Every structure is written in structure tokens, then in C-alpha cells.
Amino acid sequence: MTVVENTSAPDLEAELRMAARRHKIMSGALPLGCAAGLIAIWQIGVKAFGVPTYIAPAPSDVAVTFLDKFPLLMQNLWPTLFESVAGFAVGNIAAILIAIAFVHSRHVERAFFPIAVFVNTIPILAIAPILVLIFGPGLTAKVVIAALICFFPTLVNMVRGLQAVSPQALELAKILSASKSEVFWKMRLPSSLPFLFSALKISATTSVIGAIVGEWVGADIGLGALIIEATFNFNSPLLYATVFMSSGLSVMMFTLVTLAERWTVRW
Amino acid sequence: MLAATETIANNAGGPPKGVPAASLRNASVRFGTFTAIDRLELELEAGSFYTILGPSGCGKSTLLRLVSDLIPAATGEVSIFGKTTEEARLAREFAFVFQDATLLPWRSALKNVELPLEIGRNRGSDIPAGTRSPRELLELVGLKGREDALPHEMSGGMRQRVAIARALVCQPKLLLMDEPFGALDEMTRDRLNLQLLDIWRETGTTILFVTHSISEAVFLGQKVIMLEANPGRLREVVDIDLPDERKTKLRDTSQFTQYCGYLRDLLETC
Numbered sequence A: 001m002t003v004v005e006n007t008s009a010p011d012l013e014a015e016l017r018m019a020a021r022r023h024k025i026m027s028g029a030l031p032l033g034c035a036a037g038l039i040a041i042w043q044i045g046v047k048a049f050g051v052p053t054y055i056a057p058a059p060s061d062v063a064v065t066f067l068d069k070f071p072l073l074m075q076n077l078w079p080t081l082f083e084s085v086a087g088f089a090v091g092n093i094a095a096i097l098i099a100i101a102f103v104h105s106r107h108v109e110r111a112f113f114p115i116a117v118f119v120n121t122i123p124i125l126a127i128a129p130i131l132v133l134i135f136g137p138g139l140t141a142k143v144v145i146a147a148l149i150c151f152f153p154t155l156v157n158m159v160r161g162l163q164a165v166s167p168q169a170l171e172l173a174k175i176l177s178a179s180k181s182e183v184f185w186k187m188r189l190p191s192s193l194p195f196l197f198s199a200l201k202i203s204a205t206t207s208v209i210g211a212i213v214g215e216w217v218g219a220d221i222g223l224g225a226l227i228i229e230a231t232f233n234f235n236s237p238l239l240y241a242t243v244f245m246s247s248g249l250s251v252m253m254f255t256l257v258t259l260a261e262r263w264t265v266r267w
Numbered sequence B: 001m002l003a004a005t006e007t008i009a010n011n012a013g014g015p016p017k018g019v020p021a022a023s024l025r026n027a028s029v030r031f032g033t034f035t036a037i038d039r040l041e042l043e044l045e046a047g048s049f050y051t052i053l054g055p056s057g058c059g060k061s062t063l064l065r066l067v068s069d070l071i072p073a074a075t076g077e078v079s080i081f082g083k084t085t086e087e088a089r090l091a092r093e094f095a096f097v098f099q100d101a102t103l104l105p106w107r108s109a110l111k112n113v114e115l116p117l118e119i120g121r122n123r124g125s126d127i128p129a130g131t132r133s134p135r136e137l138l139e140l141v142g143l144k145g146r147e148d149a150l151p152h153e154m155s156g157g158m159r160q161r162v163a164i165a166r167a168l169v170c171q172p173k174l175l176l177m178d179e180p181f182g183a184l185d186e187m188t189r190d191r192l193n194l195q196l197l198d199i200w201r202e203t204g205t206t207i208l209f210v211t212h213s214i215s216e217a218v219f220l221g222q223k224v225i226m227l228e229a230n231p232g233r234l235r236e237v238v239d240i241d242l243p244d245e246r247k248t249k250l251r252d253t254s255q256f257t258q259y260c261g262y263l264r265d266l267l268e269t270c
């Protein structure tokens, strides 16, 4: 009590700043510490119970393999990275353009939306072999699969975003005698951006899944192919290292989209 | 038509006489079979401040939307400074201030005020930029220094002032306001009322102002238009014979309270 009473204003301010910094450090340290704890339990558990490496490798084995096989992992990362990014771009651009067409014409929406829903209901694992048959074992099939998996969430969100302009804003546009394209560029498109970015965050990670699933079906290079190979050879440390690499790729794409959002959507 | 336009041009400085700011002849609005406004006869003198009172749902907003060419008249005709509502809209003769400010959230205060100068370029005529720049208008409404603030960083009263500055940017001869201060607290509302009167005096524009508040209607209006409901009809236009220079103290005078009392009684019968 006396301490609080005797604290002068600058001290209090410094105290508050300290508290804020402590809070910031804690909010970063807590999940990291938790993860480190889980890895430690895993390490101790595997060693204590003598679990064979091919069933569950210890984190230390995975780390050693990760460093040992780093060139191999990188060599397989590039194709998957390319397929994910290309699929992300193709799928989202297609979804955005079709969403614009939907918003401009009810007829187009009525004609194509059911088809989009139908395509979305086919499990990606079922459609992947078909696409590999059509496009061959090269990169194209994987790009198409990654694009397909990105497409639907973005389409739905973008349509909602383009329609999210308030009726009053549209009345304002009418009073200002705005043309359709002015309404689109000055009102609909900006108001759709928060919706678009929610969808892009989803597709940043699903596009990697799409590329890997495509590689499972038929590829001799890429993280997906490496996963299959490591599994068949009971090379669990390599399998885990590859999985780690794939999720690193997802996290990187997610982070880039989040940064782009923070930079664009400031309201 | 041409003669009418010239009259306005000649009168641009002083109080325009002759051509009414808005004139409604036998004007009705229907939504399906429902008659929202029934055969309204109304003439607004240019340069005056009109307030509209009436029970909820009597068609006040509908009247403003009819005048601003947002909805068509089922019968009769509406003209603004001698033009049809569409011609007046294309010429930017009027501007509209909504109850919620309707600012674009991603644009700064200044960018929001500039919006009317950026859109509507395909209308066929030049955008009539007013004599005041967007910056000066923000200063006029007391927002100097907040040009770069985004709407979510501003209070409700500030947002509404940005909306007023935006409405003034093309120097409209008729300003339509639909409960612009309805969502604000009383103190903010009183302050903005004074500011609006200053703006009105300075710009010489005609104002048609919808409100739910009887005292606001009396304080602002030179004339109060009372509408009645079901169907929406003109009940009475009440002349408010109070000094033109209106100060906050005016609210305490017996004259003021008499007008309020009269309008309250009238409203109960609408």
C-alpha cells in the first residue's frame, strides 16, 4: 500500500512498461516452453521404454537426420514449394475472378455455383489420381490439385466480401452517380479484402497439403514422394524430418500471407 | 429549363428567389400496394432551413429518398431547382447525409471527403468542385489536424462531421439530412447543431433535415414540416418565428418552449 502511494508518476509509467514487456515475453515463452516440454517428454519416453526407431524415433534422431539429410530435404523442397505457390496463385486468382463474375451477374452465379459446390464435395484424395492420369506425372497435375484445394474457400469468401458493402454505401454511390466499375474498384473490392485474406490464410496451408497429396499419387521428387519413400524403407527419422520440413513450408506461406494482410488491411 | 438554370446562376451569391429548391406536386410513393407517401404537395424555398417531424414510419426517410432520386415517384412530379431529380443528381445539385456516417472504413477522413470528387466521372459533365478544398472543409467542421485519421479511430460525432464535410465538397444547393445526429449524445448533438447553423449561414445552402427530436426541429428549422402517418401525408408546415441568430440560450426562452409544446400536441394527433 505504502509502496503504491510513494510511487511517483514516472516510476509508475516505467512499472507499467515493465509489466507490458513481461507480458509480451511470457506470451512468447509460454507456447515455446510448452513445446520444449513435450519434446523432452517424447525424448525421455522413447529412450526409457526402448521404443524401436522405426516405430517412433527420438527427437534427437530426427534432428541428426534433419542436419545429415539437409541437402536431400532441400532438393525435394523446391518442387513442392513451386507446386504449392503456383497452385496457390492459380486457384486463388481463378476463385477471385469467378467471384467477381458471380457478383456481376446472378445468371452466372446460378449456372456455376452448383458445379463449384459439386467439385468441392469430391474428396481431394479421390480426384488426385484422375488428375495425375490426365496431366501426367509432371508438375502440372500437382499444381492443379493444389489449385483445386485452394479454390472453394476463396470463392465463397470473396463472393461474401464483394457483397459486404452496406446498402447505405451503395445509396451513396447512386447519389454520386457512380458507374458500376467505380462501385467495384472504390467500394466492393476494398471491402472484400478482409474476407479475401481469411481465405488466403486457409489456402496458404491447404495448397501445401494439395501438392503433397499430388506427389503421393505419382512423383519421384518432392516432399510427398520423400514421405512415401521413407515410409516404405522404414526410415522413420527421415519421415519425421520430411514432415517437419513440410509443416515449415506451410508456416512460411501462412506467415507471408499474414504479413501481407497486416500491410494491406489497416482498418 | 434553360431560363431556370440561368436564374440560379445569377442568384448564386445572394439568397436565390423565385425557383424553389424543391417542389413536389401531387407526389406519391408506393411499395407494392403500400402507399408510403400520399399525394404530397410541398415547395421548399431556396436558402431556407427545413426540418421534418413525424411519427416513426410516416415516410420521412422515404421523402428524402424520393427527392434524392433513390426511389421513383408513383404519381406526380418532383423537381429540384427546376430540374428533374435525375438531372439534379447528375449535376450534383444535392447531397445526402445518412444517419450513420457511411464512411468507407479504409479511407482516411480526408480521403472520405474527397470521394465525391473521384467518382461519378462518367456522368457526362464535370464534377463541380466547390470553392472550398476538402482540407478547408475538414477545418470548417472542426477536424483540422485529423485529416489522416481512419473512421475507426474517430468518435461517432467526428465521423458524422466528416460525412457533412463530404456532403459539402461539391457545394450542393440542397442538403438532405436523415437524422444525422440521431445516434449522438445530447451534448455532442447540441454542439453539432450550432456548427450546422454556422455552415448553413455561411454556404447559403437549402437544408432539409429529418429528426425525431422536437427541440432539435425547432432549434434548427425556420420551418417545421409535420408529416402524418398511414398514409404519409403533409399535416402542416409550421413557421418558426425565432431570431435567425440562434444561441444555446434560446432553448430556455418561453417562445421556444411554446413552439415545442405546440409541435408535441400536433405530433400526438398525427
Ligand SMILES: Nc1ncnc2c1ncn2[C@@H]1O[C@H](COP(=O)(O)OP(=O)(O)OP(=O)(O)O)[C@@H](O)[C@H]1O
Pocket: B031, B034, B036, B054, B055, B056, B057, B058, B059, B060, B061, B062, B063
Ligand atoms: N423498401 C421498402 N419496401 C417496403 N416498404 C418500405 C420500404 N421502405 C420503407 N417502407 C415503408 O414505408 C414507410 C415509411 O418508411 P420510412 O423509412 O420513410 O419511415 P420514417 O418516417 O423514416 O421512419 P423512422 O422515423 O422510423 O425513420 C414504412 O411503413 C416502411 O415500412
Ligand SMILES: [Mg+2]
Pocket: B060, B061, B062, B178
Ligand atoms: Mg427514417
